[in-house]
Amino acid sequence: MRNMSKYTKDEIAKHYNDFDKLYENWSGGVQGGYHYGFANKVSDIFFNDRMVKNLSNLIAESLGIVGNGNNQNIFDAGCGVGDVSAIVAKHYNEAKIYGVTISTKQCTIAQQKHSKTDKFCIVEGDFENTQFEDNFFDVVFFVDSICHGEGDDKNAAVSEAYRLLRSGGRLVVCDVFLQKPKSRWSKWFNFVNEQMLDQWRVNEWIIEEQFKKSAEQIGFVDYKAINLKWKIVPSVLHMIFTKIPLALYKSLTNKAYLKDLKAFIRMSIFVPLLGIHPIFHYQLITLQKPIKNSMEK
Ligand SMILES: C[S@@+](CC[C@H](N)C(=O)[O-])C[C@H]1O[C@@H](n2cnc3c(N)ncnc32)[C@H](O)[C@@H]1O
Numbered sequence: 652m653r654n655m656s657k658y659t660k661d662e663i664a665k666h667y668n669d670f671d672k673l674y675e676n677w678s679g680g681v682q683g684g685y686h687y688g689f690a691n692k693v694s695d696i697f698f699n700d701r702m703v704k705n706l707s708n709l710i711a712e713s714l715g716i717v718g719n720g721n722n723q724n725i726f727d728a729g730c731g732v733g734d735v736s737a738i739v740a741k742h743y744n745e746a747k748i749y750g751v752t753i754s755t756k757q758c759t760i761a762q763q764k765h766s767k768t769d770k771f772c773i774v775e776g777d778f779e780n781t782q783f784e785d786n787f788f789d790v791v792f793f794v795d796s797i798c799h800g801e802g803d804d805k806n807a808a809v810s811e812a813y814r815l816l817r818s819g820g821r822l823v824v825c826d827v828f829l830q831k832p833k834s835r836w837s838k839w840f841n842f843v844n845e846q847m848l849d850q851w852r853v854n855e856w857i858i859e860e861q862f863k864k865s866a867e868q869i870g871f872v873d874y875k876a877i878n879l880k881w882k883i884v885p886s887v888l889h890m891i892f893t894k895i896p897l898a899l900y901k902s903l904t905n906k907a908y909l910k911d912l913k914a915f916i917r918m919s920i921f922v923p924l925l926g927i928h929p930i931f932h933y934q935l936i937t938l939q940k941p942i943k944n945s946m947e948k
Pocket residue numbers: 660663664667683684685686728729730731732734735751752753754757776777778779793794795796797799800
């Protein structure tokens with residue numbers, strides 16, 4: 652039996668609608684995405700937007716698309732303001748990219764950003780229950796978004812992705828993956844974790860063992876994982892040393908930034924505490940929907 656969710660979908664949407672300034676400042680107000688990143692060269696550590704973009708580029712390269720993406724449909728599930736979609740589009744300029752976000756405000760921003768071309772189709776909706784047809788997508792990807800889905804195995808989101816993917820299609824997930832079930836956490840880990848879940852309106856992180864088991868039961872094969880936990884450390888530190896002073900400065904002139912300042916301070920304390928724990932992994936996972944035998948109907 653599944654637990655009742657602490658945060659409803661409306662509350663999650665409200666979080667993204669209300670915290671637009673915090674997220675606007677996330678990668679310096681430039682396109683890149685609402686996630687941490689990593690340095691490809693030493694100088695990147697001074698520019699969070701570069702690190703965030705490096706991760707978005709890695710996501711794009713992991714999609715397994717050959718060539719320019721001609722005739723390919725790609726689904727950015729939980730697309731934020733469409734920044735990762737924009738980077739994916741640079742890699743595959745013939746692909747059509749669909750994005751879904753649960754936040755009305757983000758959806759409007761993403762639609763405006765991508766209104767000049769018909770390469771993008773951004774809609775407001777729920778990635779656990781979309782209006783797209785079966786087998787419509789070649790790739791479905793989630794970047795720091797599936798964490799908002801139901802359960803510690805994210806069964807509803809993964810089942811929907813399976814329905815949407817064509818045979819041989821790929822699922823890519825980049826997110827927090829915890830390495831032990833809740834019953835084996837210390838009180839200390841539980842406390843720190845609660846602070847982060849509350850900050851980000853996440854009901855529960857993925858427990859990797861549950862996620863893998865559930866994805867394989869749904870039908871996915873070829874589970875591959877890369878742990879990026881230590882690679883994102885410079886990006887986490889960059890946030891601490893640059894975003895707190897910026898939010899502090901902004902909140903002196905505009906009180907609306909005070910809640911963002913509080914959020915950045917909270918993240919700066921609890922993200923490193925959670926992140927250094929061995930239970931915490933930040934992973935890029937790829938899975939495949941099996942290729943249908945030509946004899947099968
Ligand atoms: C941390 S942001 C990441 C955004 C984007 N993937 C990026 O990396 O820039 C999480 C995103 O997930 C979206 N989200 C959360 N729950 C969702 C749901 N059930 N359906 C669709 N989008 C959802 C939020 O609206 C938000 O855009």
